[in-house]
Amino acid sequence: MKTLLAATLLFVGMNLWAEPVSTLSPDGQIAVGFDVLDGRPTYNVTYKGRQVIAPSRLGIDLDLGPDLIDGFEIVKTSTVSFDQTWQPVWGENKNIRNHYNELLVEMRQPSTNRLMNLRFRVYDDGMGFRYEFPEQGPGFVYFVIKQEKSEFAMTGDHTAWWIAGDYDTQEYNYTESRLSQIRSLLPGSIDGNVSQTPFSPTGVQTSLQLKTDDGVYINLHEAALVDYSAMHLNLNDSTMVFESWLTPDAQGNAVHMQAPAVTPWRTAIITDDACRTLASNLILNLNEPCAYGDTSWIKPVKYIGVWWEMITGKSQWSYTADVPSIKLETIDYTKVKPHGQHGATTENVRRYIDFAAKHGFDQVLVEGWNIGWEDWIGKSKDKVFDFVTPYPDFDLDGLNEYARSKGVRLMMHHETSGSIRNYERHMEKAYAFMEKYGYNAVKSGYVGNMIPRGEHHYGQWMNDHYLHAVKEAAKHRIMVNAHEATRPTGLCRTYPNLIGNESARGTEYEANAGLNVNHTTILPFTRLQGGPMDFTPGIFEMDMSKLNPGNTAVVRSTIPRQLALYVTMYSPLQMAADLPEHYEQHMDAFQFIKDVAVDWDESRYLEAEPGRYIVVARKAKGSDDWFVGCTSGEQGHKSTLSLDFLEPGRKYKATIYADAPDADYRTNPKAYTISTKKVTSKTRLRMAAAPGGGYAIAITPLDI
Numbered sequence: 268m269k270t271l272l273a274a275t276l277l278f279v280g281m282n283l284w285a286e287p288v289s290t291l292s293p294d295g296q297i298a299v300g301f302d303v304l305d306g307r308p309t310y311n312v313t314y315k316g317r318q319v320i321a322p323s324r325l326g327i328d329l330d331l332g333p334d335l336i337d338g339f340e341i342v343k344t345s346t347v348s349f350d351q352t353w354q355p356v357w358g359e360n361k362n363i364r365n366h367y368n369e370l371l372v373e374m375r376q377p378s379t380n381r382l383m384n385l386r387f388r389v390y391d392d393g394m395g396f397r398y399e400f401p402e403q404g405p406g407f408v409y410f411v412i413k414q415e416k417s418e419f420a421m422t423g424d425h426t427a428w429w430i431a432g433d434y435d436t437q438e439y440n441y442t443e444s445r446l447s448q449i450r451s452l453l454p455g456s457i458d459g460n461v462s463q464t465p466f467s468p469t470g471v472q473t474s475l476q477l478k479t480d481d482g483v484y485i486n487l488h489e490a491a492l493v494d495y496s497a498m499h500l501n502l503n504d505s506t507m508v509f510e511s512w513l514t515p516d517a518q519g520n521a522v523h524m525q526a527p528a529v530t531p532w533r534t535a536i537i538t539d540d541a542c543r544t545l546a547s548n549l550i551l552n553l554n555e556p557c558a559y560g561d562t563s564w565i566k567p568v569k570y571i572g573v574w575w576e577m578i579t580g581k582s583q584w585s586y587t588a589d590v591p592s593i594k595l596e597t598i599d600y601t602k603v604k605p606h607g608q609h610g611a612t613t614e615n616v617r618r619y620i621d622f623a624a625k626h627g628f629d630q631v632l633v634e635g636w637n638i639g640w641e642d643w644i645g646k647s648k649d650k651v652f653d654f655v656t657p658y659p660d661f662d663l664d665g666l667n668e669y670a671r672s673k674g675v676r677l678m679m680h681h682e683t684s685g686s687i688r689n690y691e692r693h694m695e696k697a698y699a700f701m702e703k704y705g706y707n708a709v710k711s712g713y714v715g716n717m718i719p720r721g722e723h724h725y726g727q728w729m730n731d732h733y734l735h736a737v738k739e740a741a742k743h744r745i746m747v748n749a750h751e752a753t754r755p756t757g758l759c760r761t762y763p764n765l766i767g768n769e770s771a772r773g774t775e776y777e778a779n780a781g782l783n784v785n786h787t788t789i790l791p792f793t794r795l796q797g798g799p800m801d802f803t804p805g806i807f808e809m810d811m812s813k814l815n816p817g818n819t820a821v822v823r824s825t826i827p828r829q830l831a832l833y834v835t836m837y838s839p840l841q842m843a844a845d846l847p848e849h850y851e852q853h854m855d856a857f858q859f860i861k862d863v864a865v866d867w868d869e870s871r872y873l874e875a876e877p878g879r880y881i882v883v884a885r886k887a888k889g890s891d892d893w894f895v896g897c898t899s900g901e902q903g904h905k906s907t908l909s910l911d912f913l914e915p916g917r918k919y920k921a922t923i924y925a926d927a928p929d930a931d932y933r934t935n936p937k938a939y940t941i942s943t944k945k946v947t948s949k950t951r952l953r954m955a956a957a958p959g960g961g962y963a964i965a966i967t968p969l970d971i
């Protein structure tokens with residue numbers, strides 16, 4: 268990570284007496300005010316003169332009192348300005364500007380003599396704050412946070428796009444409603460095969476997208492979730508005040524701290540333009556710079572995989588049905604009878620490798636290659652996988668060699684089935700094994716309840732594990748894509764080998780419980796604010812019974828929308844999730860998936876409204892090619908697109924993949940048209956996306 272411009276750190280001022288203080292964003296449009304009222308730290312936020320966060324209290328409830336909630340006085344306040352442009356290893360843009368004004372409030376609690384600071388950073392598109400506990404001698408070193416009491420007071424009954432509060436999964440459809448409706452809608456919002464129970468009748472997860480009636484978009488989330496537990500929000504629906512609610516540990520506490528220490532940043536992205544919300548880099552900017560010296564081994568990846576066939580029930584992860592009464596660790600797999608539906612067979616994997624090589628994919632994910640899948644889910648079993656022993660019908664050496672000979676790599680899969688003790692015990696051996704065979708990316712998974720029992724997916728203990736796995740992987744030059752892990756908070760800036768996460772309902776739900784049609788118009792506002800998602804788009808066969816006669820699910824999308832998702836769902840890791848034989852039926856549309864870039868110099872959000880539509884144009888990294896994607900909700904979407912992002916005076920060819928006039932995700936999802944057109948920066952394109960549809964455009968210069 269190089270610094271383009273020298274960082275400018277400008278000391279602006281210092282205040283030594285207690286009175287309200289405020290700090291403006293660089294453009295002066297956002298103001299954060301702070302005061303200690305009746306001994307309680309209190310902040311508020313205005314945007315263009317309107318209040319967006321009304322006076323809201325801050326404090327920390329400790330397991331052993333006295334709490335860090337009241338009785339504070341300001342010792343000192345100071346402000347600095349910061350302006351730096353940095354280059355991510357991969358990203359939506361080549362350059363990212365980190366420009367803010369900072370307010371540091373140093374406080375003391377005279378009754379205990381404890382020190383607690385609040386640091387605010389105010390950007391043109393929002394603000395963040397965190398608590399800091401400076402080193403303060405032996406009187407205050409180790410402490411346990413029972414609950415964090417950070418308020419976010421909304422100024423009205425805003426519209427919200429939310430998912431239910433939950434300590435263990437984010438794999439929900441979003442509900443769009445007024446804040447006042449959350450209490451009545453929350454029970455019904457937990458659908459499909461998600462079995463968790465929300466902790467509160469008004470508890471929701473972040474990142475939470477809100478919109479006021481006068482058109483202000485507010486996004487509440489957190490940045491740099493390190494050594495702390497993930498934050499949820501409980502709404503007081505009489506006052507419209509959200510309060511933080513941290514994921515508890517097995518003993519009912521939230522966080523174990525040792526001063527000096529800081530909390531994650533609590534963030535509010537605030538704009539009056541949905542495109543600006545999507546373009547915000549606030550959460551990345553609130554994370555630390557890259558922790559690695561050499562990042563040359565971190566590369567964006569386009570992949571296919573032996574995966575959708577298991578998700579749809581066409582084949583199985585497991586090798587045999589012949590087990591439950593036997594202890595897996597004692598099975599001799601060469602002696603049991605295979606059930607004949609194993610997906611990860613040598614022959615089948617070779618077929619995928621051939622397809623990947625023929626069409627230019629980097630990697631082939633293979634799930635179900637290793638022993639243990641007979642016993643992996645729902646049993647709270649500790650020792651299921653060893654991450655190194657293949658099933659007898661998976662020729663580990665031969666397949667890696669075959670892939671290498673064709674210029675393709677296999678992608679590793681580590682399902683931990685929630686047993687962290689088991690995974691950490693095998694981790695070093697498993698990563699070294701990957702290095703030996705030439706794997707440089709792992710998809711890891713955390714399905715099921717945690718072992719140690721009582722810990723939650725989003726607690727401090729697990730958050731420490733996920734980061735540990737990423738850092739250990741880096742020592743082996745391995746990239747990590749963790750499913751079921753905590754939702755991202757921009758840590759990929761610091762640890763860019765974290766190239767993907769799931770942490771939301773992805774395409775796999777199309778093969779069972781279903782995705783709401785507007786899902787992909789919401790995720791970029793919410794889940795993607797913290798980092799990329801392994802959404803696994805690219806489904807061309809919408810009727811699951813064609814893969815598995817017993818599966819009645821139908822994918823709720825047109826084919827052009829499946830193409831557009833490679834552009835609208837930003838990720839440096841993109842899967843073409845469908846089966847090779849389905850792509851072979853639509854090679855003309857498949858061309859877009861082959862061509863689309865996975866890393867970008869520049870991104871321009873052109874049109875957006877949560878729950879309705881998103882249109883974005885991106886310029887491929889180190890190239891003059893542009894790709895445009897649109898995803899629409901139930902109503903479809905019509906655009907008149909100005910191509911003014913193209914270089915003036917240059918001629919380009921646009922290949923347009925669009926919904927046919929009679930396309931509709933319900934009745935005619937495969938009806939698409941492909942046309943080409945000469946375009947310039949002056950061209951305006953009239954485009955129409957069907958209900959549940961979209962469009963994708965590849966634009967390439969004609970003069971090279």
Ligand code: NOJ
Pocket residue numbers: 574634682712714750751769775
């Ligand atoms: C859930 C993951 O999201 C899915 O992609 C994976 O195939 C299964 N777990 C098995 O690990």
Ligand code: CA
Pocket residue numbers: 438750751769
């Ligand atoms: Ca999952």
